[in-house]
Amino acid sequence: MLARQRQSLILDAVRRDGAVRVSDLVERLGVSDMTIRRDIGQLSRRGLVARVHGGATAPEGRSSEEPGFLAKSSLQTAQKRAIGAAAARLVTPGSSVALSAGTTTVEVARALLGVAGLTVVTNSPRVAEVLHEPARHDRTVILTGGIRTPSDALVGPVAVRSLQTLHVDWLFLGVHGLDADAGLTTPNLVEGETDRALIAAASTLVVVADATKWGVVGLSTIAGLEEVDVLVSDAALPVQAQAVARERTGRLVLAGDPVDGDEGSSSADSEERRP
Template sequence: MLVTERRERILALTRANGTASIADLAAQLRVSEMTVRRDIDLLADEGVVERVRGGVRMRSAARTVAAPVVSPERRAIAEAAAALVEPGMAIGISGGPAALALARELVQVPELTVVTNALPVSDLFSPPERADAPYTQTVVLTGGVRTPSDALVGPVAVRALEHLHCDLVFLDVHGLDVQAGITTMNLLEAETNRALMAAGREVVVLADHSRWGVVGLTTVADLGDIDRLIADEGLDDDARTQLAAHVGTLQIAPLD
């Protein structure tokens, strides 16, 4: 069973009863409890489920509508990334919690064109209710496979990106590693993120310090393909040295 299929099964089993235990999920999926915990951690980071003692539960409707809790590190990264955006720009934003935090920082920027394959990001940039309010254009990559984090990935999204051009592309990543580069757990997401990167004049990666040393299932791109990497102060000195030697610019976002 592929990783993406396993996580879809976890979601389906959890949705059926509202909650599920790690032991039951491991038994039904025939994998270790550690594997299930890792899957749950990723799904929780994406805001799809909530961790509970010994298991997982679906987020309630009220919690889903509310803005997710953003860590101080991701908030600092989002604020630093938002400072790069100017009115009138065309920008690309991937799926992921850091990317969504950035989108929330940008909703008031006027005349901004947003290219995104993330449905939660798209929802933030809906037309204003008042005619005199700043209007933000949104391009949603329609079609493709919908991931647990509500991103649209696959060949349809890739083809839509082939003829688009962005001033900046902001990419949220699952992991960063010197040998493996930028990685993700979803093969189709890797393909789509590569196309999103190719559409940008400058690629800005958003990654808090916990992403360093994490290696996902497949490589999206090499570290050398990153024009600017925005991380937080939790990144240790050794990691900073290694990353600075490979990426175009390493920017450390200060915590308040």
């Protein structure tokens, strides 16, 4: 198969699924790891894909562009696990918790598996799948209805109406971008409306976002930074961004670096509160 044909197949897969893995392409196309990486490199230089560890994703940059769940799931995986663990430690047994859709909130859900007596509301089928255990009679999982987005969120008027009558202790919100001026943003207008309904239903808003989200601005603002009670990010958050977060949000938690062998431990996390 010619390089042009391989690259066309790779590009089609990225456009269809949002991301591809080198290992999958090696098996599918019957060529070497090096050949696939060279093809991805050429596509990346042409601006057709973005290179990531282990594969390629659709290129980012437009405020209305919405990466799929698969594309995002291959990015910042260790940081998201650490953020999920740090966020879950905020929750005490018996609490009511809402989780938005997103790859980071899925990690929060996994970290919440050990917390007893939870009532969970989510617009994410993936979060619901993580937390649904028929044998756990102390946990209730409520999945909103709605229209499914590329990021696997259930959104729209059905989701909003179901949230308007609910009141939860905590909301863990994943976002497309964080910005000092634009606040919390999403590329999907309807998802933004559903996220605002989640915020209205919660006593405490916890935003979970890795450092790469800072400075990214989506099409629609969900809320301002001042509305955030706790921001949980990772140690790579730029110093200037940390200063803004300390000033504008209620509390900043930086999850410990999992690479150092202390993934998500309390001693590895650092906190800053707004005066």
